[in-house]
Amino acid sequence: MTIHETTAQPSAHPYRSAVEPCPLDCDGLRVPYSGQTRMRLALSCGLSHGLIVIDPAAQDLIAIHCGDGPLPRLRIAAGEIALTWRTSFGDWLRDALRACNRDVAIVLHPAVEWTLAIRGGLASVELDLSAGAVARIDVNGGCSDVQFELPMPRTAVPIRIAGGVSRLLVQRPAQAGVALAASGGMAALRLDDQRFDAIGGSARLETRNVVPGAPHYELQINGGAADLAIEPRELSRSVAPSF
Numbered sequence: 001m002t003i004h005e006t007t008a009q010p011s012a013h014p015y016r017s018a019v020e021p022c023p024l025d026c027d028g029l030r031v032p033y034s035g036q037t038r039m040r041l042a043l044s045c046g047l048s049h050g051l052i053v054i055d056p057a058a059q060d061l062i063a064i065h066c067g068d069g070p071l072p073r074l075r076i077a078a079g080e081i082a083l084t085w086r087t088s089f090g091d092w093l094r095d096a097l098r099a100c101n102r103d104v105a106i107v108l109h110p111a112v113e114w115t116l117a118i119r120g121g122l123a124s125v126e127l128d129l130s131a132g133a134v135a136r137i138d139v140n141g142g143c144s145d146v147q148f149e150l151p152m153p154r155t156a157v158p159i160r161i162a163g164g165v166s167r168l169l170v171q172r173p174a175q176a177g178v179a180l181a182a183s184g185g186m187a188a189l190r191l192d193d194q195r196f197d198a199i200g201g202s203a204r205l206e207t208r209n210v211v212p213g214a215p216h217y218e219l220q221i222n223g224g225a226a227d228l229a230i231e232p233r234e235l236s237r238s239v240a241p242s243f
Contacts, residue, residue, distance in 0.1 A: 029064040031076060036061060037115055038135065040080045041106075046120025046141055050104040054132030054151075057111045067103040087218045108132065109190055113154075122146045130233075135158075142223060143168050149233075153215040164223030174232035177210030178217045184224030191230050 039061070041052075045197045064072065075082040083106075108114055113133040121141025128149040134157055137148075140164030141197055150172040153173050161168075164184065172178065180191065189196040192207050207230070219230070 005187045024152045029066065029074065029075075031061040031081065033059065033061040033111070034107045036079075036109075038079060038115070040115040040117060042080055042082045042117045042119075044082065044084045044119050046118060046122060047104065047125050048123040049193050050106070050125045051128070052106045052116070052125070053128040054108045054110050054114065054122070054130070056131040058107050060107070061109050061112065063107045065105040065107070067105075067198075087176075107164045139163075142166075147171070150176070150217065153217055155215050157215070157217050159217055159219045161220070162222045165225040165228055166223050167233070168225070168229070170217075170219065170230045171233050172217060172229075172230075176216060176232075177207065177214070178207045178219055178230050180205045180219045180221070180230065181212050182221040182225055184222065186221075186225045186228060186242075189225065190228070192232065 041062070049146075061069045064074070064083070066072070071085075073084045075084070095121075096221060110132045113135050114129070114135070115136045116127075116138070118137075118139045119141060122139055124142045124145045125143075126147045126149070127137075130149040130151050132151055133154060136157065137159045140163060142165065143161055144166045146167070147169045148159075148171065150170065152173045153176055170178070178191075181200075181202075183202040185201060186196065186199045186203065189199065191205055192206070
């Protein structure tokens with residue numbers, strides 16, 4: 001097994017500017033693409049004020065742009081890429097009070113089928129995976145102010161969120177069905193054209209286009225949900241969530 005570990009160096013952040021993105025110059029935050037077809041991306045301490053995107057123009061397997069935030073440690077072993085942020089209390093307090101968006105951008109190669117495993121939760125994060133393929137998503141630690149842009153599934157794709165949800169938007173192609181299973185109750189749920197003010201306990205719901213045996217998403221939430229919207233992209237809100 002080959003293991004490579006590096007501490008990141010500062011780099012330009014091409015995804016923070018409204019002008020044309022600058023060329024990638026990650027200086028240690030770049031892993032070349034070498035024909036991989038499946039990879040697992042593991043974040044061990046969550047992510048806040050960030051973007052994870054499958055970029056159709058990406059040349060690298062993964063490129064991480066840190067902005068002004070703390071720098072991660074990158075570890076590669078076989079089919080897994082692991083990212084860890086070593087933050088002090090001062091770093092955490094600074095990030096919690098920061099008003100800017102997308103301080104970290106993680107750019108993934110579109111030819112890879114990605115599995116995402118995130119510990120520590122997501123806060124004010126956009127996951128734009130619509131230009132690639134996803135095998136599975138696991139989030140442990142909950143989600144707050146998060147948006148998922150999903151691609152067309154190739155099979156039944158599980159999305160597991162443990163720790164509860166607050167203000168989550170899930171968008172997917174109109175042809176892709178979603179089966180939702182939740183425990184801990186839900187408030188303010190929008191499931192395509194269905195609206196629910198409150199659901200107590202455990203519940204299982206589906207969009208109308210879920211077909212047994214056909215590719216779809218299986219979203220499971222443990223710990224309750226408030227302000228959850230699941231919708232096809234054609235019906236996307238004209239105003240994006242404010243992160």
